[in-house]
Amino acid sequence: MEMFFGQIINGITIGSIYALVALGYTMVYGVLRMINFAHGELFTLGAYMAFTMIVSMNLAAYIPNAVVALIVMAVMVAGLVAIVGVLLERIAYKPLRQSGRLAPVISALGASIFLQNAIMLIWGANYKVFPEGVVPSITWEIGGVSITLMRVLILSTSLTLMIALYVLIQRTQVGTAIRACALDHDTARLMGIDVDKIIRLVFIIGPALGGIAGMMVGLYYRQIGFTMGWHYGIKAFTAAILGGIGNIPGAMVGGLILGVAESLGAGYISNAWKDAIAFLILILILILRPTGLLGERVAEKV
Amino acid sequence: MTLLQVRDLSKSFGGLRAVNDVSFEINKGEILGLIGPNGAGKTTVFNLITGIYRPDTGQVMLASDNLVGLRPNAITKKGIARTFQTLRLFPNMTVWENVMAGRHVRTRAGFWLGVFKFKSEREEEKHIRETSIEYLKLVGLEHLKDELAKSLPYGDQRKLEIARALATEPKLVILDEPAGGLNDQESWELVELMRKVRDMGVTILLIEHDMEVVMNISDRIVVLDNGEKIAEGTPEAIQQDSRVIEAYLGKEEEESSWHF
Amino acid sequence: MKPLWHKLTEMIGRTQKVWYVALLILVLVFPGMTTSYWTDVAFFFGLYILLGLSLNIIVGYAGLFNLGHAAFYAVGAYTTAILNTVLGIPVLYLLPISALAAAFFAYLITKPILHLRGDYLAIVTIGFAEIVRISLINNIGGLTGGPNGLLGISRPELFGMRLYTPTHFYYLVWFLVIMVILAMVRLEDSRLGRAWNYVREDELAAEAMGIDATRTKMLAFVVGSALAGVAGNIYAAKMTMIAPESFGFWESVVIFSIVILGGMGSIPGVVVGAFGMVVWPEIFRGFAEARMLIFGAAMVLMMLFRPQGLWPSPRARRAMESQKKSRPSAKAGTA
Numbered sequence: 017m018e019m020f021f022g023q024i025i026n027g028i029t030i031g032s033i034y035a036l037v038a039l040g041y042t043m044v045y046g047v048l049r050m051i052n053f054a055h056g057e058l059f060t061l062g063a064y065m066a067f068t069m070i071v072s073m074n075l076a077a078y079i080p081n082a083v084v085a086l087i088v089m090a091v092m093v094a095g096l097v098a099i100v101g102v103l104l105e106r107i108a109y110k111p112l113r114q115s116g117r118l119a120p121v122i123s124a125l126g127a128s129i130f131l132q133n134a135i136m137l138i139w140g141a142n143y144k145v146f147p148e149g150v151v152p153s154i155t156w157e158i159g160g161v162s163i164t165l166m167r168v169l170i171l172s173t174s175l176t177l178m179i180a181l182y183v184l185i186q187r188t189q190v191g192t193a194i195r196a197c198a199l200d201h202d203t204a205r206l207m208g209i210d211v212d213k214i215i216r217l218v219f220i221i222g223p224a225l226g227g228i229a230g231m232m233v234g235l236y237y238r239q240i241g242f243t244m245g246w247h248y249g250i251k252a253f254t255a256a257i258l259g260g261i262g263n264i265p266g267a268m269v270g271g272l273i274l275g276v277a278e279s280l281g282a283g284y285i286s287n288a289w290k291d292a293i294a295f296l297i298l299i300l301i302l303i304l305r306p307t308g309l310l311g312e313r314v315a316e317k318v
Numbered sequence: 319m320t321l322l323q324v325r326d327l328s329k330s331f332g333g334l335r336a337v338n339d340v341s342f343e344i345n346k347g348e349i350l351g352l353i354g355p356n357g358a359g360k361t362t363v364f365n366l367i368t369g370i371y372r373p374d375t376g377q378v379m380l381a382s383d384n385l386v387g388l389r390p391n392a393i394t395k396k397g398i399a400r401t402f403q404t405l406r407l408f409p410n411m412t413v414w415e416n417v418m419a420g421r422h423v424r425t426r427a428g429f430w431l432g433v434f435k436f437k438s439e440r441e442e443e444k445h446i447r448e449t450s451i452e453y454l455k456l457v458g459l460e461h462l463k464d465e466l467a468k469s470l471p472y473g474d475q476r477k478l479e480i481a482r483a484l485a486t487e488p489k490l491v492i493l494d495e496p497a498g499g500l501n502d503q504e505s506w507e508l509v510e511l512m513r514k515v516r517d518m519g520v521t522i523l524l525i526e527h528d529m530e531v532v533m534n535i536s537d538r539i540v541v542l543d544n545g546e547k548i549a550e551g552t553p554e555a556i557q558q559d560s561r562v563i564e565a566y567l568g569k570e571e572e573e574s575s576w577h578f
Numbered sequence: 579m580k581p582l583w584h585k586l587t588e589m590i591g592r593t594q595k596v597w598y599v600a601l602l603i604l605v606l607v608f609p610g611m612t613t614s615y616w617t618d619v620a621f622f623f624g625l626y627i628l629l630g631l632s633l634n635i636i637v638g639y640a641g642l643f644n645l646g647h648a649a650f651y652a653v654g655a656y657t658t659a660i661l662n663t664v665l666g667i668p669v670l671y672l673l674p675i676s677a678l679a680a681a682f683f684a685y686l687i688t689k690p691i692l693h694l695r696g697d698y699l700a701i702v703t704i705g706f707a708e709i710v711r712i713s714l715i716n717n718i719g720g721l722t723g724g725p726n727g728l729l730g731i732s733r734p735e736l737f738g739m740r741l742y743t744p745t746h747f748y749y750l751v752w753f754l755v756i757m758v759i760l761a762m763v764r765l766e767d768s769r770l771g772r773a774w775n776y777v778r779e780d781e782l783a784a785e786a787m788g789i790d791a792t793r794t795k796m797l798a799f800v801v802g803s804a805l806a807g808v809a810g811n812i813y814a815a816k817m818t819m820i821a822p823e824s825f826g827f828w829e830s831v832v833i834f835s836i837v838i839l840g841g842m843g844s845i846p847g848v849v850v851g852a853f854g855m856v857v858w859p860e861i862f863r864g865f866a867e868a869r870m871l872i873f874g875a876a877m878v879l880m881m882l883f884r885p886q887g888l889w890p891s892p893r894a895r896r897a898m899e900s901q902k903k904s905r906p907s908a909k910a911g912t913a
Contacts (some may be wrong), residue, residue, distance in 0.1 A: 051697045108878045119881045121643065121697050122838055126877025129831060133871035246827065250704065257701075292712045295705040302702050303690045368786070394788035402786070408779035411772075419776050423788025425769055429801060432768030433761045439768070446769065486788055 021161045023283040024276060029167045029236070031275020032174035036229040037252030038259070038267035039181065040222030046198040046262040047218050048113070053124040054104055055226055056249020057131035060242060062097045062227025063234040064135055067144050069093070082152055086169070086235075093231045094224035100131075101223025102216055110212075128246075136242040146238040170232050177225060178268050185264055194218065198262060247291070251278075254298040260308025270308065321346040321521050322367070322398075322490055327376035329362055336362040338545040339376075344490065349512060349522040351536030351553075353529075355565055359545040360525050361403070364494060367523075368400050369393040380489070395423050399488035401479040403495045409468035413459055416467050416478055417450040420485025453481040457511060473504040480511065490521045497528040509535050533557070541565070605752050609745040616860075617744040621816065623856045624751035625809055630836035630848035631758055632805030637834065638843035638891070639771060640798035641778030642692075643700035646707025647833045650803035652714065652825035653680040654810025659728040659820050660721050669734040669815045673808060680807025681800045688799045692792050707830055714822035727821030734815045747816050754812070758805065762845055774798055775843075835873050839880060841887020850889045 037059050044052040069075045069089050079085035108127045112120045154165040185191035196204040197214045205211050233248065234240045255274045259266025274294060282290040301308065322344040329337045337359045344350045354360050365371045367378050369390040378385040385393050394400075399420070408416050425446055431439035454460040457477040462470060467478060476496055483491050493512075497505045505528060512535055516522055526532045532539065533553045541549040541556060543565040549556055556562055609617045629651060636644045654676040661667045661675065691702045717724035734741045734750070741750060765771045773794045776784040781791045814820050836855050840847025859869040880887065 051701065108882075111882050115881075115885070117696050118641075118643070119885055121700065123878050123881040125645075125831070125834075126874045126881070128874070129835075129870055130874030130878065133868065133874060137868060137871060250701075250708075253701065288716050289712065292709050295708050295712075298705045299691075299702055299709075302694060302698055306694070306698065389790075390782075390785040391788045391790045394786060400786050402783065406780050406783040406786075408776055408783065410779060411775060415772060415775075418772060419784065419787045419789070422769065422773060422776075427769045429765070429770055429797065432765045432770045435764055435768075443768070482787065 018160045019283060020280075021159070023279045025161060025163065025167065027276030027279030028272060029170050029275070030279065031255075031272040032171055032178075033229045033233060033236075033271075034248070034252045034255045034275050035268045035271025036174050036177060036225045037248055038255040038271045039178070039264065040226045041253050041256040042259070042261055042264060042267040043194075043218045043222045045256070046264075047194065047215055048109070048120075050109070050117075050120045051124065051253070052109075052222075053121070053249075054108070054127040054131055055222065056245030056247075056252070057128050057135065058097050058101055058104075058223040058245070059226040059230040059233075059248055059252075060135055060240070060245030061100060061131065062093050062230030063240045063244065064139050064144070064230075064242075065093045065096050065227070066090075066231035066234050067139075067146060067240060070146060070150055071144075076150065082150075086151065090173070090228050090231060093227045097227025097230075098220040098224040101219040101226075104131075104223075105216065105219040110215075132242060132245065139242065141242065143239050143241045146234055146240070148238070151235055166236055170236060173228065173232065177228065181221065181225070182264065190214075190217065250298075251294045254294050254301075257298060257301050257306075258308055263308065266308055273309075319346045320344070321381065322523070323377070323379040324363070324367065325377040325379070327363065327366055327378070328374045329366055329371060330374055336545050337366065337373075340542065340545070340547050341376075342540045342547060342550060344521055344523055345537075346489075346521055347516065347519065348537040349516055349524060349535055351532040351539040352523060352525045352542065353527075353532055353539060354542035357544075358542040358565075360542055361494070362545075363542065364400075364492060364525055367393075368398065368492065391423070394486055394488075397487075397489035398492065399483035399486045399490075400492045401476075401483050401494055401496060403498065405472075405475050405479060407467040407475055407478060407482070409466070411467060412463065413454065413465050413467055413470065413478055414447070414450060414463040417453050417482050417485050418446050420453070420482045421446045421450055423486050450485060453485045456484065456514065457481040473500055473507075476500065476504075476508070477511070480515075484515065484520065488520060490523060491515065492523045492525070494525050495527055496524070497526055497531045505531055602756075605756075609748050614744045617748050619857060619860050621744060621748045621751050623852055624748070624755045625812060625816075626833070626836060626852040626856050627755050627849055628751070628758060628809040628812070629806060629833045630840070630852050631755075631762055631845065632802045632809065633833050634762075634837050634843065634845070634848050635765075635774070635802035635805070636798050637837050639766070639774035639778065640795055641696075641774075641842075642795055642798060643696050644703045644799070644802075645700045645827075645830050645834055646703035646705070646710075647802075647806060648825040648827070648829035649703075649707035649710040650680045650684055650806040651810045651813070651829065651833075652710055652822070653683045653803075654807030655814040655820045655825070656714065656722060656728070656810070657807070658811040658814040659731050662731050662814075663728055664721070666732075669732060669811070670736060673811045676811040677804040677807040680810065681804035684799045684803035685796065688796060692795045692799075704827060704830070707825075707827065711822050711826055714825070722822075725822060727819060727824075729819035731814050731818045731820070733818070741815070747812075751812055754808065759845055766845075770794075770797065835877060838877060839873070839888055841890035844887060844889055844891035847887050847889040847891065851887075854888075 037055070040055045040058070041052060044050065044055070066089060069092065075089060076082065076085040079088060104127055108123045109120055112123055151166045151169060156163045185194060193204065193209045193214050194217070196207060196209055197211055201211050230245070233244070251274060252271065255270035256267045257270070258274055259268070259270030274297065277297065278290055278293050281293040320343045324343070325341050327337055327340045328335070340359070340363060352360055352363065362371065366373050367385070369385065369388050369392070373386060380396055380398060383396055385396065388396070408419065425442050427439045427442050451460055451463065454463055457480060459474060459477055459481065462474065467475065470478060480493070480496065497508055500508060509531060512522055512524070524532065524536060536553055538551060539553055539556045540547060541559070541562050548561045548565060549559045551559070608620055629647070633644060633647045636642050636647070657676040657679040658669060658672045661672050662669055687706050691699060694702060714722045715725045722728065741747060773784070773789050776787065776789055777791050777794050784794070785791050832855055836848060836851035838851070839854060840849070840851030855873070859866045865872065
């Protein structure tokens with residue numbers, strides 16, 4: 017039973033990271049109807065930028081409080097990754113908005129390959145290891161299950177960001193504009209919404225969240241590699257599909273479900289097949305219920 | 319002799335009854351007009367016959383074959399061809415290749431024959447090309463055969479779609495608003511073309527907004543309103559029918575195209 | 579042979595015919611002119627042309643976004659490796675069997691996913707390919723050798739001659755390349771080739787023409803995968819050992835890039851793409867590390883400025899030209 021709860025907590029932790037990354041996929045899909053294949057690389061970029069700040073620049077030394085230092089760095093990572101996200105949209109996607117379905121997909125794939133290799137050339141092909149103790153290793157025992165500060169931080173950060181995003185989308189004027197763009201660009205434009213600006217905003221929010229997720233993975237597992245974005249990317253995408261792509265709460269729920277399923281699968285079935293579980297879920301959902309668990313049933317258009 | 323029999327056809331979307339207990343018949347060799355105000359259910363009936371939707375209840379019989387449950391391509395094979403209301407040619411392929419698409423269902427060569435080009439394949443390929451040209455001649459486009467479909471003027475694209483549909487050797491061809499977007503000259507050419515097609519022995523189901531075209535060419539007309547059949551008869555009878563007039567007068571946007 | 583010759587001359591034009599003959603002669607005499615190192619490079623060039631042509635059927639002709647092509651390549655290679663090492667069947671006999679195995683595998687897995695739209699199909703094919711790779715690593719059935727793969731695949735024998743030098747394999751692969759190109763030229767202009775194009779252009783309209791779109795797409799996967807299986811057989815024979823890491827997502831991306839960069843649906847495009855992927859980094863060794871960086875950037879730039887590819891198919895070229903004339907055309911419609 018302890019193992020069970022341990023796996024659940026583990027799953028929720030990793031699931032909340034999937035959820036953060038999934039939000040980027042789902043928001044871009046919502047407004048542009050395209051899969052941003054390069055999103056996983058933005059996640060990786062977040063991890064590497066955090067690495068540079070923590071190890072190469074030793075930023076934490078300038079800020080006495082560890083938690084404050086982490087927050088400052090997270091904000092910087094989010095900002096830098098968001099800049100790359102905006103550039104990505106501007107260069108690789110915006111010019112292709114009118115050119116059918118396939119060109120943006122290929123462009124996104126190219127951007128993904130480019131970014132991944134740029135990261136490899138900048139930081140090198142070897143794994144980077146975060147030092148110990150960036151996040152103080154504090155552990156609590158609750159009912160026989162040990163919970164580390166790191167996990168608490170990941171969960172609380174993810175939850176805070178997700179709630180903030182949810183409020184932004186549902187309760188503010190900007191959120192209404194985003195939702196309007198997700199429904200129909202032309203109508204949104206007629207209502208006086210600057211669609212280009214909204215799309216840019218989506219490419220700020222999504223990559224910023226992805227970047228923070230990357231940073232948290234770096235701190236949590238302490239080891240990062242330039243291909244990690246592919247793995248996390250496809251799992252986060254699975255989470256987005258699972259919850260119904262384009263559906264923001266869906267991405268959150270999907271991330272958590274996937275994280276827990278994977279963690280239980282790894283614990284009770286086999287660790288070697290852990291990754292296959294995510295892919296199997298992805299395939300089954302796409303075949304059986306492409307609108308996802310929470311997605312709207314879109315009438316089949318002829 | 320009845321070619322197509324539509325019997326008690328119903329289809330709902332959500333709670334909305336798009337088509338309610340519609341029955342009609344198309345006789346071999348005639349041109350049947352299917353009309354009705356916007357939202358009357360014409361397109362749904364169309365999609366039910368061509369296999370895009372599956373009816374909730376009812377039957378569609380082509381001669382003695384029940385078409386319900388067949389996929390669109392199987393229905394084409396049975397002998398019903400269609401055109402699209404919004405043009406759906408193969409835009410980046412040539413005019414000739416577009417018509418060859420219609421020959422596909424009446425020919426056989428697959429992978430091995432395509433690779434090895436045995437005599438039977440070469441003969442079939444020659445046959446595909448030659449017959450396709452005949453259909454292009456029928457609609458008067460053979461001089462444009464090597465142009466890309468998307469580079470043709472709109473009116474010619476309409477004609478090309480009809481040629482492509484006829485190339486499947488249908489018993490029945492369903493034309494979905496073929497006069498849409500055409501000028502008077504082109505509409506007149508279209509009417510001539512439909513006559514020619516009928517004289518070739520192909521039965522026509524015409525779904526059309528342009529009343530002049532429908533009244534001019536149809537042997538009989540079926541009128542739908544709110545998913546139900548409200549009248550059926552000759553063009554003259556339909557023009558006198560009080561329920562039809564009421565249905566159309568109720569919808570203002572249709573008045574302009576309604577000539578008495 | 580006459581009609582084929584006509585087709586070829588039609589395709590390449592009279593003046594270019596000379597160039598093709600010159601290229602053919604170059605292919606024939608190349609190993610005699612160079613070192614075994616470059617003969618090996620030329621072998622892999624040919625191998626990737628085969629892989630590119632196989633994916634070109636799926637992506638180029640039928641418009642199906644397959645980002646998991648390495649899986650079919652892997653099935654071919656592992657079929658050869660397993661049947662050869664366990665049962666001792668000669669490698670060249672396994673060539674058609676590997677093709678069949680890959681084709682059958684494609685038939686099984688694509689059956690439920692063919693209705694998926696472009697980008698979703700891409701994702702699902704990635705998923706299947708990853709499951710294949712993970713299965714190979716986990717040594718399914720105790721047959722695949724786990725992460726280290728299989729070794730000790732025997733050398734192929736042809737007419738009593740054992741093939742083992744780079745030159746032998748060079749001729750084997752280029753013989754297949756030429757045969758497959760000839761087959762593709764014919765297929766492009768056949769009933770099936772057109773059907774693939776119809777489905778790619780507008781699936782609903784193709785169905786209305788009586789074309790079974792599902793079956794047609796399936797055939798593209800089956801034929802393309804069979805050819806990838808052939809490439810897998812040759813690869814296994816050449817390397818005498820194979821491991822799962824050779825068939826990962828990266829491999830799929832490389833093959834996909836070959837098709838896209840050269841120009842979807844274009845046979846010379848595949849050759850150009852494979853040259854860029856395989857030979858070009860060998861010539862400019864200094865850039866070898868940056869190979870994929872440059873290719874990623876090229877894919878983006880290509881979509882922005884030259885979406886038809888470096889050497890587009892005649893059809894894509896015509897489509898581009900007529901777009902430049904910018905005549906009004908009706909919307910093709912979306913489904």
